[in-house]
Amino acid sequence: MAKKKTKFMCQSCGYESAKWMGRCPGCGEWNKMVEEVEITGKQPKGAFIHSSSTTPSKPEKLISVESKEEPRVLTQSKELNRVLGGGVVPGSLVLIGGDPGIGKSTLLLQVSSQLAAVKHKVLYISGEESIKQTKLRADRLEIKAEDLYIYSETNLESISQTIESLSPDFVIVDSIQTVFHPEVTSAPGSVSQVRECTSELMRIAKTKGIAVFIVGHVTKEGSIAGPRLLEHMVDTVLYFEGERHHSYRILRAVKNRFGSTNEMGIFEMKELGLEEVENPSEIFLEERSQGAAGSTVVASMEGTRPVLVEIQALITPTSFNNPRRMATGIDQARVSLIMAVLEKRAGMLLQHQDAYLKVAGGMKLDEPAVDLAIAVSIASSFRDQTSDAQDCIIGEVGLTGEIRRVSRIEQRVQEATKLGFKRVIIPRNNIGGWKVPSGIEIIGVTNINEALKYALGG
Template sequence: MARATDTYVCQSCGAVYAKWAGRCDACGSWNSIEIEEGASAPPGSLSASAAASKGRAIELETLDGDVKAEARLPTGNAEFDRAVGGGLVPGGALLIGGDPGVGKSTLLLQIATGLAERGTRTLYLSGEEATAQIRMRARRLGLTKSPMSLATGTSMRDILATLKAEKPQAVIIDSIQTLWSDSLPAAPGTVTQVRSCAQELVRFAKNTGCVLILVGHVTKDGQLAGPRVVEHLVDAVLYFEAETGRSFRILRAVKNRFGAAHEIGIFEMTGGGLKEVPNPSALFLGEGGEPATGAAIFAGIEGTRPLLCEFQALVSPSTLGAPRRAVVGWDSARLSMLLAVLDTRCGMDFGRHDVFLNVAGGLRISEPAADLAAVAALLSSRLDTPLPEKLAIFGEIGLSGAVRAVPQMDTRMAEARKLGFEKILCPNGADGDKATSRRRVEQAADVVAYVKSLA
């Protein structure tokens, strides 16, 4: 018979240890390793009764069976539906995280009322706020007439009993860290409790076809708190992001089994709640006017949506031994690489200059297609030459200095054309509409020559 041993679990990341330690080697947290109460046997061991019983053979099937396509549940919020892939899927489980105060509860209350007004039996269950607080928010948002059901509680046993009795079609839990199961001696919010409660709720959603939306807290690093297994249990993981001092919010899907990952929905926070932004390119572009040096318009793609934004660069002579490099909204390592390419392949020296690069509007860009726009903005500031008006730019630059093609080039040009951009600076190989004036480039040196010709 296997001897019972104690198991120690990091309450920040869920890493398991055989003995206690002051620091977690997996995430670096101090004093976060605690004993997992209720563990009576080491992992992988079986009890005597379980070892004596025989398992039941699982029925095997082939790939050519009939598939019943479930109709999605529209929420009435086009940006939310876009982020989740076109609507909520019955039996699907979603996990939404975000910083405190970003508007998660406001968004989900609007989603819950939108579902209820379209005939979906919806239950909003809060473990953090009292009923009076939720009603005050609903009154401020003008949602008090919605037929949505509301409840508060944290006991997992009571919640499951309520769900089995009410049989809702959609359930919103705010938040998973507040729930606790009396079958476990651990405190609410610990790894054991979060994992157990999430498993029970996801199992209920899969068995009944109910849509489950969970709210998760985030750590100081911006990651969802709790064990990583919770993100693997659910079908979609979304982050609700906000830039300090900005009124817009971005709902970004980092995992989605029913739609495109990295799809985004954009909202604007107002006194009446979160409003959809149907034309985000206009939100992130400047006000227009006279062309300024160091400004370049990038035609990007976020998920499946084309999005235009402005890159701003400032290059100034440095008096320091090590010139400064500051980047906001883009990858600093990517900037260092492009500066090395411009120096080595194009003869443009930035070694005695401070370089500052910013994506206007607080947007964060991660795709390599922004290389050409960043380089154009840097050259425009370095040569003190404004780029032409109504010019959109996209393209990836390799270490050899070659400008490489990027995905969905025609979609980028169509979006730029729709917003009145008549000129495109892009890699060779783009087709697009012949009515758009395009300048195809093959090398980074071509971009340098193009900017110099504007002087």
């Protein structure tokens, strides 16, 4: 006979303890330990089977295993296909997280209709809305698909039975925090419920070859609610980012077992739902000020896609002993490092200057190729000298002031040419070995002083 045993579990990291503690030893959070009932002993009938197969498997020699590329199902959204690594993989488990009201449900409902339009059977399970509410949203988006089924349920046993009887090709669960299993005593959204429900959905996906999308709520810190184990269990983790009061949304992959984790898709929220942005570089540069000091353009790589973004810097004198260093979209430590290089190698006295840097458009840049553009922006604002609006600046800055080579220089230059830039300043070691597009001038530089001479004229 099963015995009931109480335990305390942290709702942030999943740490278990036999007694209550004010502060979790695992993650250091306060007041996150919640009492839960654990059933030990013989498992009741209908308990979870955590194995991905109902039949026992045997070890095989690696050399004898046939390897083939995973089949893909393409959606009508090129941006989503790119972020997923080329399409949806049957039998995969995809987690999509994002702030409330950002458009996660809208995106998945649109993708469901696109898949259903090409004769794929899709089951959309809503745990937060009734069937009529989902229908109203579908009418607003003008969605009319024959093979799209709507199901409003939060009991995982009922969901499993429905999937078994309907045999869909794709399943969307909105959201995992609302789904519960009656044999788990904790409340929906708790660590135990999220872990067990995700385990069961993963078993369904692997054994039946059904691609399952699950929506995850995001905490105020910006991470997906629930234990980190949730992100480890799934095949792909996507974050849907953007400001609620702005129309542009960014879909970014942070984990993908079937593709690159550096890919990014950009959408625009309109009256009839989300629309793809085919040329994001033009969007990020359309409001750029002409003739303003402290503004430069860099070609950054987001996965396989080059994106041109504007970096803005504002350098102002301060009367305080400790000047401020603030950065939005760029690592603040990198900004301090580049300012130190400018002081030491270019003779700029920046230790009594406040520095404010921003990537226009809400992008986040974390690759070394943006170093030179940051340095030129800081120098432009400090000297109050404008850089040429037709210049694109690419390069990594070393601590000795040298400009180091970057990857995929040809794609970056081609993107700058397509948007009408006349000159590109790049590392000299990147010159040669690739075809220069017509109508653009390539300038190779070896150190920070040489780059500032060409970009600012002195």
